[in-house]
Amino acid sequence: MPPKRLDQARPFLTLIVVILGWLIVPVMVKTFARASFFELQAPISVAASYARDLQDYWTLRLHSNDELIEAGRDLARLNATYEESVQQNTNLEAEISRLEDLLKLPPYANYRSEYARVVRRDFSGWWQRLVIRKGKNYGIPVGAPVIFSGGVVGRVSEVYAYTADVELISSPGVRLAGVIEGETQPISFQGGINATFDPPKGVIEFVPLNVFASAMMPKKLVTSGLGGVFPPGLSLGTVTKVEPSADGLFKSGEVQLDPRLSSLTEVTVLVPLNPE
Amino acid sequence: MATHDTNLADRSGSLLQSHKNYQPRVVFFYFVTAVLLLTLGGGLAFQQLFNRDRHRDTERMQNQRRILVPGPRGNIYDREGRLLVGNRARFAVVLYLDELRSEFRREFIRIRKNYRDTGDKDLPSAAQMEQITRATVVQRYLDQVNDILHRAASVDRPDLMKHFARQLLLPYTLFDDLEANDYARLVEHLPVRSPLQVMASSTRFYPYGSAAAHTLGYVGVESDIDAEDFPGEDLKTFKMKGTVGREGLEKVFDTQLQGEAGGTIFRVDPTGYKINPPLDKRLPVQGKNLVTSLDIDLQRIAEDAIGDRAGTAVALDIRTGEVLVLANKPDYNLSDTSPHISHDTWQSILDRNALLNQAIGGAYPPGSTFKILTAIAGLRSGRLTPDQAIVDCDGGVKIGNKLFYCDNGRGHHHNIKLSEAISQSCDIYFYEAGRLITPDVLAAEGRRFHLDRRTGIELPNETTRMLIPTTEWKEAQTGERWFPGNTAQMAIGQGYVLVTPLDMACFFASVARDEVDTKPTLLHHAAAPVQHSEPIGLTPEQRTALLAGMEGTTLFGTSKGINALPLYHVSERIAAKTGTAQKSVVKDGQLGTINFAWYACFAPLEKPEIAVVVMLEGQDFVSAGESFGGGLNAAPIANLILKKYFAKRDHPAAFVQPIRTP
Numbered sequence: 001m002p003p004k005r006l007d008q009a010r011p012f013l014t015l016i017v018v019i020l021g022w023l024i025v026p027v028m029v030k031t032f033a034r035a036s037f038f039e040l041q042a043p044i045s046v047a048a049s050y051a052r053d054l055q056d057y058w059t060l061r062l063h064s065n066d067e068l069i070e071a072g073r074d075l076a077r078l079n080a081t082y083e084e085s086v087q088q089n090t091n092l093e094a095e096i097s098r099l100e101d102l103l104k105l106p107p108y109a110n111y112r113s114e115y116a117r118v119v120r121r122d123f124s125g126w127w128q129r130l131v132i133r134k135g136k137n138y139g140i141p142v143g144a145p146v147i148f149s150g151g152v153v154g155r156v157s158e159v160y161a162y163t164a165d166v167e168l169i170s171s172p173g174v175r176l177a178g179v180i181e182g183e184t185q186p187i188s189f190q191g192g193i194n195a196t197f198d199p200p201k202g203v204i205e206f207v208p209l210n211v212f213a214s215a216m217m218p219k220k221l222v223t224s225g226l227g228g229v230f231p232p233g234l235s236l237g238t239v240t241k242v243e244p245s246a247d248g249l250f251k252s253g254e255v256q257l258d259p260r261l262s263s264l265t266e267v268t269v270l271v272p273l274n275p276e
Numbered sequence: 277m278a279t280h281d282t283n284l285a286d287r288s289g290s291l292l293q294s295h296k297n298y299q300p301r302v303v304f305f306y307f308v309t310a311v312l313l314l315t316l317g318g319g320l321a322f323q324q325l326f327n328r329d330r331h332r333d334t335e336r337m338q339n340q341r342r343i344l345v346p347g348p349r350g351n352i353y354d355r356e357g358r359l360l361v362g363n364r365a366r367f368a369v370v371l372y373l374d375e376l377r378s379e380f381r382r383e384f385i386r387i388r389k390n391y392r393d394t395g396d397k398d399l400p401s402a403a404q405m406e407q408i409t410r411a412t413v414v415q416r417y418l419d420q421v422n423d424i425l426h427r428a429a430s431v432d433r434p435d436l437m438k439h440f441a442r443q444l445l446l447p448y449t450l451f452d453d454l455e456a457n458d459y460a461r462l463v464e465h466l467p468v469r470s471p472l473q474v475m476a477s478s479t480r481f482y483p484y485g486s487a488a489a490h491t492l493g494y495v496g497v498e499s500d501i502d503a504e505d506f507p508g509e510d511l512k513t514f515k516m517k518g519t520v521g522r523e524g525l526e527k528v529f530d531t532q533l534q535g536e537a538g539g540t541i542f543r544v545d546p547t548g549y550k551i552n553p554p555l556d557k558r559l560p561v562q563g564k565n566l567v568t569s570l571d572i573d574l575q576r577i578a579e580d581a582i583g584d585r586a587g588t589a590v591a592l593d594i595r596t597g598e599v600l601v602l603a604n605k606p607d608y609n610l611s612d613t614s615p616h617i618s619h620d621t622w623q624s625i626l627d628r629n630a631l632l633n634q635a636i637g638g639a640y641p642p643g644s645t646f647k648i649l650t651a652i653a654g655l656r657s658g659r660l661t662p663d664q665a666i667v668d669c670d671g672g673v674k675i676g677n678k679l680f681y682c683d684n685g686r687g688h689h690h691n692i693k694l695s696e697a698i699s700q701s702c703d704i705y706f707y708e709a710g711r712l713i714t715p716d717v718l719a720a721e722g723r724r725f726h727l728d729r730r731t732g733i734e735l736p737n738e739t740t741r742m743l744i745p746t747t748e749w750k751e752a753q754t755g756e757r758w759f760p761g762n763t764a765q766m767a768i769g770q771g772y773v774l775v776t777p778l779d780m781a782c783f784f785a786s787v788a789r790d791e792v793d794t795k796p797t798l799l800h801h802a803a804a805p806v807q808h809s810e811p812i813g814l815t816p817e818q819r820t821a822l823l824a825g826m827e828g829t830t831l832f833g834t835s836k837g838i839n840a841l842p843l844y845h846v847s848e849r850i851a852a853k854t855g856t857a858q859k860s861v862v863k864d865g866q867l868g869t870i871n872f873a874w875y876a877c878f879a880p881l882e883k884p885e886i887a888v889v890v891m892l893e894g895q896d897f898v899s900a901g902e903s904f905g906g907g908l909n910a911a912p913i914a915n916l917i918l919k920k921y922f923a924k925r926d927h928p929a930a931f932v933q934p935i936r937t938p
Binding site (some may be wrong): 176229245 | 348363365367373456457461462463464465466469474478559562651660
């Protein structure tokens with residue numbers, strides 16, 4: 001009987017031995033193992049991403065010529081619109097630059113845009129993050145802001161050789177200084193506790209008492225530009241609720257984030273040209 | 277076998293031997309042991325069963341700590357809901373020391389090893405190394421903040437050690453009163469889960485700076501905050517600093533304005549660091565708001581009009597007694613008192629005598645504005661009649677051995693009657709009126725109008741030095757009898773007569789309502805009832821004559837020039853009285869006389885709404901040819917207040933202003 005009992009306990013014993021073994025392994029080995037794990041995992045994710053691209057390619061190949069021609073025509077129109085917008089933006093940037101010179105305003109940090117494809121999305125009660133297909137190979141630093149056409153995506157939290165993790169603004173681990181559009185006083189924005197399939201939300205704190213917002217009369221929350229990480233004016237979300245705190249000093253509230261955060265395929269990393 | 281039996285016999289023999297050697301003292305030892313065990317067991321049972329509660333309390337007090345956080349004070353508003361005193365957020369970056377336990381330990385080991393490695397025999401003591409450890413770790417975090425904010429601060433080691441000794445459970449403040457930019461940078465750069473956090477507290481905010489400084493008052497730091505109904509009063513408690521009203525409404529209504537303190541009870545480890553989560557928690561609650569009767573528009577008009585001069589202006593709502601204006605100069609900027617008053621600011625306030633609330637804290641001779649009381653006393657006592665000229669004013673009169681002059685009017689007033697005597701402020705008429713009325717009747721009338729006592733307004737430090745003298749009072753105080761000259765001076769509001777500007781405002785409000793008492797209040801109530809007290813008791817003819825004289829002051833009397841100027845012109849009919857009183861004072865070591873310029877009025881004459889009193893203090897000793905007086909100097913200020921009041925009343929929409937918030 002005793003030998004049988006030992007057989008039954010063998011898995012637990014093995015686990016204990018492995019744990020004990022891991023505990024006595026030097027820190028350097030552990031660090032190397034961890035880094036290797038992520039670095040080895042990255043090619044798999046990237047390969048999966050390329051496989052999806054290929055899948056999309058073949059899906060598109062199945063469309064008829066007429067459909068493709070129509071899509072091409074729509075795309076050409078869209079491009080024309082964008083080109084016009086780009087031209088307008090160039091003029092506006094020149095005007096802003098002229099006004100900043102005139103008013104002797106300090107220049108905001110300049111950024112280099114690095115467009116990256118999303119290879120994996122990880123949404124749960126624990127994680128709210130993306131993995132993008134660019135890493136150290138494109139000079140992406142930890143902490144760099146990540147944006148998309150709808151505003152702020154998040155910040156780069158980990159950088160590997162060929163990939164990088166982006167912590168989304170829907171994550172409680174991301175905090176930044178925002179302002180209500182048209183106001184000047186900075187308020188603290190932080191990602192909320194978001195369940196897997198819920199629309200992403202964030203919370204705001206230290207909201208001045210003269211700010212009012214509701215679902216019927218929402219206010220737009222944008223980056224303040226004062227924090228030194230994000231450029232000003234990028235959309236964070238819509239403030240749909242503010243209520244006074246018990247101490248009467250501030251209000252706190254809720255921010256509805258862009259639902260497209262959970263279906264992003266392309267993002268832009270803003271790499272600071274002159275990091276502090 | 278035999279051998280074996282022999283051995284057994286030996287053994288039994290030895291046992292028997294040992295039994296034979298049995299000592300009775302051993303029994304005693306057993307007994308003692310049993311008693312001791314019983315005592316031990318009994319004691320244990322006693323401690324565990326009967327002293328259970330006491331030990332539980334002791335354990336609780338050893339293992340639990342309480343942190344109290346003050347609640348923000350309530351706001352103070354003016355009568356139209358505009359914020360006069362609020363709370364401003366004050367951001368600080370703090371370090372939660374209790375989250376650094378393991379870091380302190382590691383650093384201590386590292387420092388100790390470094391010292392030992394040096395081979396130096398003169399090693400620091402453990403306590404010294406502990407201090408070095410704490411300073412090193414905190415400096416490391418401070419450097420993180422320095423990098424973000426581009427600063428180069430160092431740890432204040434004595435302050436840090438004091439914090440460790442007394443306030444370990446409270447976060448240690450690295451930088452206080454951060455600018456918006458600093459706050460934003462820290463929010464973005466500091467990791468969310470860091471011992472470094474941005475924390476907000478409240479400090480008083482004064483959107484109008486020095487406006488109504490004496491009325492609103494200021495707050496000071498209070499270390500001994502209390503949280504009623506929050507458990508754990510017997511626990512060791514760490515208290516964050518709160519505030520307490522030191523002056524003005526902040527002091528009088530401190531209990532109402534004071535927020536309700538919040539609190540947290542934590543379990544702590546043997547070294548005193550807290551263990552999360554808290555066992556009990558209550559959020560602080562803001563204190564009650566206060567709506568004052570002040571009108572900030574009128575208040576600022578009054579203060580701007582007084583300007584750099586020393587003086588005061590009081591305006592009352594005649595119907596309710598609500599104080600619309602209580603302006604004092606010199607004053608101080610309330611923003612300089614928050615979060616604390618610096619030594620230089622305090623010294624400057626003292627040097628300028630800016631703490632004195634002259635409207636209630638100073639007693640001054642009212643001068644000719646007192647003649648209204650003399651007139652009422654004369655009319656009520658029948659010694660004066662409206663159509664009787666009691667004297668032929670030729671510019672001077674000899675009373676006793678002294679010649680008294682008429683200081684008002686360019687020529688002689690001749691056979692002047694009551695109304696005109698009021699309008700022209702003829703001193704000769706009132707000298708004679710005083711003689712006819714007698715000082716004690718005059719004093720009784722003053723007491724009837726409550727000029728001899730505090731008004732009871734909701735402010736601290738209202739003086740008790742106001743004085744309506746009587747013949748007995750003078751004899752008791754000076755040992756001298758009352759002279760006719762004393763009566764003459766009293767009749768024109770000079771001599772021993774002393775009142776506060778607020779007293780005079782209440783007196784004129786009472787006269788406007790044809791009553792004898794007005795209770796001033798600084799609290800606004802939208803449905804405040806009209807005040808009522810004993811009627812003055814004048815006949816309609818007497819009242820008409822009195823009011824005609826007061827209106828004549830503004831039309832052709834001592835303040836006619838002011839109301840004629842477009843800048844100061846008020847379209848409503850005004851009943852007023854000017855006054856210029858003299859008082860001997862010591863200034864810069866020299867004795868001299870200075871003037872006090874008075875102007876007291878109410879309007880509209882037909883249906884009075886507002887009473888205004890302005891008193892300005894002359895800056896220099898009176899000299900020949902000086903023209904510092906009530907009609908010239910004080911009346912313009914009162915007219916500006918009245919003008920604004922009626923403009924707001926007639927066009928309220930034009931004066932709607934956004935509410936200022938911090």
